[in-house]
Amino acid sequence: MNTQYAAGGRGRVLVAKVGLDGHDRGAKVLSRLLCDEGFEVIYLGVRNTAEQVASAALQEWVDVVAVSILSGAHVEVAGAVRQALDARGLAHVAIAMGGLIPRHDAETLHALGVARCFHPGQDAGEPGRIAEAIEALAAQSRQAAEIVAAP
């Protein structure tokens, strides 16, 4: 399995806006930042469904799905993305979520299978820390994939 990742550098990340919210300044900045930090990044654009995100994650063999959302629909979206990934055998793919996500929703999102939440203001202006967090998720995801793939 490891050869699959050789080209991915620090990890392969799918960045997507899910739901109906079309504000993607943050998602685009994150995509550029991760590129500069040595990740391979696929930006899927705005207004995706959970199913579309999971299909792209499968085709692109990503380690991490990074979902940006500002509309307040993050709880509904998190559950839907996790289910769609799991249904495609991508239980090992980690979900990171950022945007207008209040801290009091963090526990709910973790319970729904979101590995990491970025709340407003968190790590803002610190590209290194954001990259390290995503790299750690990618490493976990690769390790989990190996366990899944082992005979």
Added chain:
Amino acid sequence: MNALAELMRSWAACTAPVDRERFTGSARLPLPAFFAPPDAERPGEFPFSRGVSPRGYLDEPWVMGMYSGYASPKETNARFKSLLKTGQTGLSIALDLPTQIGIDSDHPLAAGEVGKVGVPLNTVDDMLALLDGLPIAQIRQMRSTANAIGPVFIALVLVALEELGIDPASFRLFLQNDPLKEFPARGTWIFPPAASLKLSADVVEYVAAHHPNWQPIQFCGYHVRDAGGTAVHEVAVATANGIAYLEEAVRRGVRMERLAPSLFLFLSASLDIFEEAAKFRAARRLWARLLHERYGVPRDRCAIKIFAYTLGGALAAQEPANNITRIAYEALSAALGGVQTLATSSWDEAHSLPTEEAASLSLRAQQILAYETGVANVVDPLGGSFYVEDLTERLQAAIAGGVARILDQGGAVAAIESGFIEKLLGEAAYRDFQDVSSGRRLVVGVNFKARPAEEGWRAPAFKLPPSVAEDAIAALGRAKAARDASAVQRALAAVRDTAARGENTVAPLIEAARARASLGEMVDALAAVFGRHGSSITATVPSAPPKLGAEAVS
């Protein structure tokens, strides 16, 4: 005393007459309406850099209106009433995302989004509940974020007014109706760009013919700025889009000399106070010349009005109470720039939708600015400042250059379709991010004297009532049960036929709205003819997903 007498003599040569009734705040010096040396541009004169009127805010300050809407028509109606009680003079209806993209609350894609960022409006019944008991006649202006759904929204409003027995001429509806900016920024498109332009022009044409005191369109730069663009990008994109709408209106025979006085720019008000004030002055100067030279509008009708909204992107999540200060300075830049309408964001918006308390605090910030600071005492108080006059001229030239670049590419629609504008804004957003992370741009409490995370970051989180979606769906069900289904089908068929003939869709949409067709049904009827942008209703999974590598962004 001599110095004062000297001053009074010099005024005689360079100002409007001194108004004996008005004075500065403490020394009680008498004030003219404005200051202007002989032969210099005066406020209210072409090209209107110094303001749309010679009286500015002297008789009445700008229209104050907060952007509000959430949960349900009933809750939003209550928030409106509370803000009106606090002295709000304009209303702005925030629509939820399903409504903005033309799907009903019971659509599978609406799950989780109903009532979140605005009010859901499915049928005329929702509009009636929204307007219930509001003192419409006393409201100076009613705005809304209807863009891709522009013609459907106006149909819902007109039928609701008719059923409430309110004369549409008795107040001003102020439509956003700018779908083109949704493609590079904000993202609530429905139809492809060219069809979006056509439907927007339907509204402009209809309003020009039937409701000439309404404002049928705002050329939006705010969202371009919030997507990462600069002050120059903001006005340039709004102007290029504006030209596209106006060309279509002219093609349909709308008389520009009659339409021009109702035109509005919707711009941001950000923190660089003098650059922002100069931006508003430059935008008016540019538009006055454009309207006169390109469309032959008589000079005295070339003053474009400005609606400014304090820039959300300039607020910080860290130490959110600092945003109150930021919002106040942003509002100051708008007042110095002579805008006609101002909306202020709320300090808690970086954490959640605004609470009622925070929204009311922001309205108070505007009132303090208008009534306590003296900023409204003379028209264009910055006029004649070496710095601001120079910024105004250079910004105007840079914006004109930006507009020319977009026109060179075939105009706004072509520049949207090619991705040119989106790329421009993405680049600018990343540059700004790098400026903040490297410390080139300082943000207090973020990269300047930042406190440890969490300390002092408490913001009241706004919570929605739990049954919002069910209530909206139930109301839609009741409206559908009570209507004459065959009348609805006939009305929707008429919408489709009219659209297919390329005619104006507003009149048949009014009939459909009256028959209680839902918003989603009306949009479906239009989409049957015009198609939807992207491959499906949510679109945007390209067959080869674009990779944002170095080659894609060079």
